[in-house]
Amino acid sequence: MAGPDVDRISSLVHQLLVELGEDPAREGLAKTPERVAKALAFLTDGYRADRKAVINQAVFTQDTSSMVIVKDIELYSLCEHHMLPFFGRCHIAYIPDGKVFGVSKLARLVDMYARRLQLQERLTEQVSRVVMDEIGAKGVGVMIEARHLCMMMRGVEKQNSTMVTSSVLGVFRDNLATREEFLTLVGKR
Numbered sequence: 001m002a003g004p005d006v007d008r009i010s011s012l013v014h015q016l017l018v019e020l021g022e023d024p025a026r027e028g029l030a031k032t033p034e035r036v037a038k039a040l041a042f043l044t045d046g047y048r049a050d051r052k053a054v055i056n057q058a059v060f061t062q063d064t065s066s067m068v069i070v071k072d073i074e075l076y077s078l079c080e081h082h083m084l085p086f087f088g089r090c091h092i093a094y095i096p097d098g099k100v101f102g103v104s105k106l107a108r109l110v111d112m113y114a115r116r117l118q119l120q121e122r123l124t125e126q127v128s129r130v131v132m133d134e135i136g137a138k139g140v141g142v143m144i145e146a147r148h149l150c151m152m153m154r155g156v157e158k159q160n161s162t163m164v165t166s167s168v169l170g171v172f173r174d175n176l177a178t179r180e181e182f183l184t185l186v187g188k189r
């Protein structure tokens with residue numbers, strides 16, 4: 001998919017600066033509309049990413065049914081209500097059924113879903129679903145801990161609050177011991 005029209009977004013940002021009471025002609029802002037447009041294009045490139053290309057054959061056959069866990073994947077996204085960043089960490093665990101991911105691919109998948117306007121809850125679900133579907137895992141657990149600038153900089157101004165969301169599928173949902181193991185491994189028990 002083609003990227004967004006950077007020229008068109010630049011002119012919208014130019015107009016936005018005027019509406020905010022700024023002078024877009026002053027030196028410091030001269031290139032701001034173009035920079036903002038490019039930054040937004042990058043931060044939303046998850047819309048245009050091809051899931052199969054992201055995974056790019058980094059799924060390997062492996063005869064194991066032990067829990068695989070990748071902790072502390074850095075996460076940066078934009079909340080869809082305010083278009084302000086939320087950021088934190090994502091932990092992913094799964095129990096394979098003959099197939100595993102190359103480790104770096106999980107981080108790429110997180111980026112792919114994070115780089116769009118998001119709700120933390122939906123992002124958590126999407127990551128668990130894609131892991132489940134792409135390798136036919138027996139179960140998946142995903143936890144995201146994130147801080148939202150829309151809460152920290154405005155509104156209720158809860159500077160220290162972290163939002164935690166989790167999504168469990170398959171055996172992580174059905175089996176209490178598996179879910180407990182996941183929570184222990186991510187340090188939540």
Ligand SMILES: [Zn+2]
Pocket residue numbers: 079080081082083084148150151
């Ligand atoms: Zn928000």
